[in-house]
Amino acid sequence: MIxxxxxxxxxxxRDVNWGLGQSRRFLLADDNMGFTVxxxxxxxxxxxxxxxxxxxxxxxxxxxxxxxxDMNGNIYPxxxxxxxxxxKHDPHFLRVFTDxxxxxxxxxxxxxxxxxxxxxxRASTY
Numbered sequence: 071m072i073x074x075x076x077x078x079x080x081x082x083x084r085d086v087n088w089g090l091g092q093s094r095r096f097l098l099a100d101d102n103m104g105f106t107v108x109x110x111x112x113x114x115x116x117x118x119x120x121x122x123x124x125x126x127x128x129x130x131x132x133x134x135x136x137x138x139x140d141m142n143g144n145i146y147p148x149x150x151x152x153x154x155x156x157x158k159h160d161p162h163f164l165r166v167f168t169d170x171x172x173x174x175x176x177x178x179x180x181x182x183x184x185x186x187x188x189x190x191x192r193a194s195t196y
Contacts (some may be wrong), residue, residue: 072101076109083182090116099179106176112136112166121161125176128155134170139163 074096079085084095091112097103110129130153138154139145141161146154148170156162 072097072103079109086182090118093174095180095182097179098182100182101179104177104179106174106180108174108176108180110172110174112164112170112172114166114169116164116166118164119161120164121159122156122176123159125178125180126155126157126159128153128175129172130174132171132173134166134168136164136166136168136170139165 076094079094079096084098086093086095088110091110094109096107096109098106112134114134129148131148131150133150134148136148137145138148139162146152148154148164
């Protein structure tokens with residue numbers, strides 16, 4: 071059984087600045103669960119273009135507001151109680167209006183230190 075607390079992870083090697091916020095990674099590849107669960111924070115007024123070519127991702131919003139936009143121009147409001155899932159490695163824009171906190175799940179699992187290389191010209195990925 072694996073039991074970890076946010077307090078235990080904060081400030082450890084599992085507390086990763088992913089590029090525009092923090093990703094506190096509860097489960098990683100070396101935990102042998104096959105997926106990662108992270109507590110992810112993103113500051114207000116953030117706008118980023120992302121794509122996960124090697125991972126599927128689902129994000130459940132527990133704090134804050136924003137929106138996610140797909141490549142067809144569809145915009146979906148994000149607020150507490152909303153989940154969005156990138157089930158086709160979807161490139162997307164994430165815009166954060168107020169400080170946001172997400173429960174993020176990645177499959178397959180992250181190794182641990184992955185972070186984004188952010189650019190306005192192309193999607194960041196890992």
